[in-house]
Amino acid sequence: MTGPAASDEPVDDEWADAPFTAGRAADARARLLLRPKSARRARMHPFAILGLWAWQTALSLGVAIPAAALVARVYGMHPRADAPLWDAGGLALMDFLWRDARALSPVAATAEITLVVGAVGGLLPAAAVMMAMGRVPRHRTAATLSQALSAALWAMPAFSFLLVVFALVQGATLAMGYGVTQLVESTTTGLGAVRAERLSIASGVVFLLLASGLGVVHDLARAAVVCARARGARAIVLGARAFGAAPLPLWWSWAWRGLAAAVPVLAVAFFTGTVGGRGGATLALVAMLHQAVILARVSLHASWLARALRAIDGWPA
Numbered sequence: 204m205t206g207p208a209a210s211d212e213p214v215d216d217e218w219a220d221a222p223f224t225a226g227r228a229a230d231a232r233a234r235l236l237l238r239p240k241s242a243r244r245a246r247m248h249p250f251a252i253l254g255l256w257a258w259q260t261a262l263s264l265g266v267a268i269p270a271a272a273l274v275a276r277v278y279g280m281h282p283r284a285d286a287p288l289w290d291a292g293g294l295a296l297m298d299f300l301w302r303d304a305r306a307l308s309p310v311a312a313t314a315e316i317t318l319v320v321g322a323v324g325g326l327l328p329a330a331a332v333m334m335a336m337g338r339v340p341r342h343r344t345a346a347t348l349s350q351a352l353s354a355a356l357w358a359m360p361a362f363s364f365l366l367v368v369f370a371l372v373q374g375a376t377l378a379m380g381y382g383v384t385q386l387v388e389s390t391t392t393g394l395g396a397v398r399a400e401r402l403s404i405a406s407g408v409v410f411l412l413l414a415s416g417l418g419v420v421h422d423l424a425r426a427a428v429v430c431a432r433a434r435g436a437r438a439i440v441l442g443a444r445a446f447g448a449a450p451l452p453l454w455w456s457w458a459w460r461g462l463a464a465a466v467p468v469l470a471v472a473f474f475t476g477t478v479g480g481r482g483g484a485t486l487a488l489v490a491m492l493h494q495a496v497i498l499a500r501v502s503l504h505a506s507w508l509a510r511a512l513r514a515i516d517g518w519p520a
Contacts, residue, residue, distance in 0.1 A: 361428045383407075467495070
């Protein structure tokens with residue numbers, strides 16, 4: 204069987220129509236067909252990116268609102284409001300964290316729950332965005348929200364399976380890396396403390412690179428679910444094959460976007476620390492910058508997912 208067509212027309216999958224129909228409609232026009240590789244671009248789907256931004260913003264508010272309420276309860280009657288928390292040296296902040304540790308426990312629990320919800324619940328919006336970038340209805344330029352979500356629901360079991368598998372494998376890799384670094388440092392002490400530490404760090408970097416490579420394969424396996432309709436172990440095999448065909452270009456495509464996403468975070472963090480706890484227009488500007496950071500990070504992540512989609516053929520190997 205040959206690969207997808209090189210034209211800009213969507214590829215008509217000749218197998219497994221049902222999961223990608225709108226509801227149970229048999230109308231062929233409702234099917235989401237495979238986009239050609241050249242058309243799998245994040246910039247063609249601004250509304251999908253805005254949807255991811257809204258999801259990330261909602262998650263951040265789930266943590267920020269309880270934390271802000273706690274600060275307001277403690278510093279609400281202070282003549283400078285919460286400005287002392289921004290004073291140089293951080294003495295007021297450390298005092299707040301020490302004296303109100305018990306009150307901070309619910310906030311910390313909320314943050315932990317939000318992280319879990321973001322990791323598990325975030326599968327659906329991520330799958331919907333990947334479906335929108337990788338699939339298109341016949342005679343239309345983009346899938347509707349309902350079509351993308353319907354296709355994403357079909358992909359959820361496979362995405363969940365991949366999340367569990369790669370979380371376990373990456374966790375085991377990092378744990379093994381930690382053990383190796385400790386072993387290397389303890390067995391090379393005769394070479395001197397500095398050299399032993401350098402060897403330990405070098406061995407740790409190797410395992411960090413391995414874990415990051417597994418993350419790339421994870422996203423490629425998700426792309427295989429979208430483009431090749433693969434599931435379970437088959438999706439992992441296709442993702443690994445795609446990574447093996449071009450490991451350095453794919454890893455770098457993932458890495459430079461990750462590094463670029465860290466730049467606005469550091470820049471806004473520096474700006475926020477410089478202006479301190481000012482209110483009014485300054486606070487509004489900081490809030491806008493924070494939202495811009497979320498949008499930039501979401502856009503870069505969507506760009507990488509589109510790159511992963513372009514690395515996967517739509518036909519079974």
